[in-house]
Amino acid sequence: MHFPVSGVDVLPFIPPLVAFLVSSLTASAGVSGAFLLLPFQVSALHYTSPSVSPTNLIYNIVAIPGGLYRYIKEGRMAWPLTWAVVIGTLPGVFIGAWVRILYLPDPKAFKVFMGLVLLYLGYRMLSELMGWNKKVVEQNKVMQKKFAQQVAKMKEENSGRLASGLPAEAVVKTKSISWKKIEYEFWGETYSFSAMAILSLSLVVGLIGGIYGIGGGAIISPFCVAVLGLPVYTVAGAALAGTFITSIAGVTYYHILATTSIANQTAVTPDWLLGVLFGVGGLLGTYVGARIQKFLPDKIIKIILTFLILFLALSYIGQYFFS
Template sequence: MVFHTAGIEVAPWIPPLVAFGISFFTSMAGVSGAFLLLPFQMSFLGYTNPSVSATNQLFNIVAIPSGVYRYCKEGRMVWPLTWVVVGGTLPGVFIGAFVRVNYLPDPALFKLFAATVLFYIGFKMVLDLLKRKKDTSSKISSEQQFQDMVYRHRDTAVLSGVIASSTLKTVKVTLFNLRRIGYTFYDQAFDVPFWGIFSLSFIVGIVGGIYGIGGGAIIAPFFVTFFGLPVFTVAGAALMGTFITSVAGVAFYQIIAPFYPEMSVAPDWLLGILFGLGGTVGMYLGARCQKFVPARVIKGMLAAILVFTAAKYVAEFLGY
């Protein structure tokens, strides 16, 4: 099948199959999978026009709702955190889209930018995992105790034959104002600064707007590593923020497309929808299976993928 906007030809079953495989694993960490789908499009499909960023965000729009629905159903959406993320990332997305079209249309430079972003995130996650492993060699950390508590609760439910959304306790918001955001999960309290989250979201929105990922791949690791929030509760907020900012991003790319007739700016709607259909199934199943996978495994998997993808981009930029 020929996709005219993307300027590529590929069998119609490949995009949904690839998106399913990526989304199943990445959605467990609150990431749509767009950060991996973009290198697949550029490196394997040869889709390097600026419109690939918009197509990637279109994938988010189609695929994310199923994962968000699952997190909502299980009561693991931290809504105050979600709305602050959305409020911060939205203006950043518009800035990022403008920068992408005007200053990073060249595929080589764009890959170098992407590699820088992914390397930083992946390297930070690797350091965090190694540090926690060292800390737990002498004593069990508070996070590990928290994870053990979650899995003991889950295992008790499994042994008693209860496999339902009630196998995990719900999030309870305790504080939400212009200074702090607080909530409890499994009787453990979490508290983060409002403006710290907002500022991070704004910066992430710019980067996500350039890269075409909505920001979930960046903001979820930051929530876990810098703010100490459990991956079980940030995943839904990161996905919801990515969805809303992706809607804004796709609309912006579509609106500015007529002003750049010499290049492909608007998304390839057919390709994006095919990716999204596969991602819908993968994201729903990933969100459903997340509570059965240790958070450390999820973070380790993401870190490995991030570093590998970044290294591949740098190698391509250097001509290897």
Template sequence: MYFPVADITVSVWVPPLVAFCVSFFTSMGGVSGAFLLLPFQMTFLGYTSPSVSATNQVFNIVAIPSGVLRYMREGRMVWPLTWIVIIGTLPGVFLGAIIRVAWLPDPNSFKLFAAVVLAYIGVRMTRDLMAGPGKNGRKAAEQHFQNMAARFRSKQNEGESIRPVEVLSFTRSRLVYRFYEETFDVSTMGVSLLCFLVGIVGGVYGIGGGSIVAPFFVSILGLPVYTVAGAALMGTFVTSVAGVAFYQFIQPWYPGMHVAPDWSLGLLFGLGGMAGMYLGACCQKYVSARAIKWMLAVILLFTAAKYVLSAL
């Protein structure tokens, strides 16, 4: 099948199959999988124009709601954290889209930029994992996460419902919530600033911003992946809607360049991602948090290395 905006020809079954496989695993960590689909499109499909970023965000719009719905049904959506992610990343996404079109239209420059961002997050997560539990006095030790996963499995076997997240306090300065026996306390303004910076990167990269937020929440703030996944995915969805609208809006100002998304290609990726994310959200509670974090770290480092090699 020929996709005119992307200017590529690919079998119609390839995009949904690839998106399904990627999203199944990445959605467990609150990551849509868009950051892996981007190098696939650029390296394997030869789709290198700036519109690939917008097409990636179309994938997010179609695929993410199924995973978010599952987390909502299980009471694992930390809604205050979700709103912080959305409010913080939205302005950054618009700024990132401008940077992508104005200063990073060249594929090689873009790949090197993306590699630096992904490598930093991957190295940070790997270092924290190798350092072991208790680093920086974090309450959420790895053994706690392992026990939490075991609780999920036992409760499912007993036919009991999963205990929902309990928000204890949400003010302009602090967000405090409890998940099972552990209480988590983060700075509202600090998270908002982090989300703004991540939103810029996400806007450039075409992943909405929430996908990069999830590894930051897990590795830097020490929040449990079981509670941040839904918030990160929801944030990615909302910012992706804004990103796609913005790319479509500025297309008339760039008549010699494809900026708006390839809707048909993005839809095919999204349909596969929809099924993958729902199944990934269903299976997340059966996988230990440490295993999910290692998976995210390996994926990030592999993708960064792939970008560097293809850009040189």
């Protein structure tokens, strides 16, 4: 099948299949998987024009509602965290687009900076998994113990059959909201974080999204888990929501660009047909990823997230030195 906007030739079942496989793996950690689909489009499909970025964002717009629906339905949306991420992200996208045009015609140096930031977050995640950070290890013991006890209980009640590790009552309940601190309860435990810290982080993530055309979940999710110590079960939905909003703003911006003189110099109009095909596979994949999250111990989800972050960090750093 030929896609005239992008010039890509590919069997029509390949994009949704690849998107499904990627997103079903990443959605449990709050990452849409778009950053893995971008190199697939560039390297495997030879889609190398600038319009590949908004096409990738279309994938996010179509795919993410599947995961969000599941997280909302099962009560694992930390709404104060979600709205803080959304409010901070949105203005950052447009500021980032403005910065990209005026000051970063060649953003290679900023990519290595981004790679180092992600490498630090990956180290924080890895230190938690390896037990190097004793404070975070102690914080996580309660959740891990509850999960193990719930699995044992459900297996006993179901004669050893596979059972969900999260009970129906494991939902997020908001306790207090202020500009200084937001508190919520999950599975009998109280978690808190600085509202200004999340707003500031989200603004930076939106800025990066506007510059590079990435959603930002791969940055927000590990920061909330590794730095703020929030349970990954409650972070994933908020991270996906932030990515969703960023992507809508990004596609809107690229369509505005397409009406300017810039469009005469380079291809910026997204390939909607290709993006939607990827999105259909992603819609099913994010739903599956969010659905299976409650069957996974948080350590498994964090291993997935750590791998994704380190992969992205080394990819950005590698692009600086080898591109």
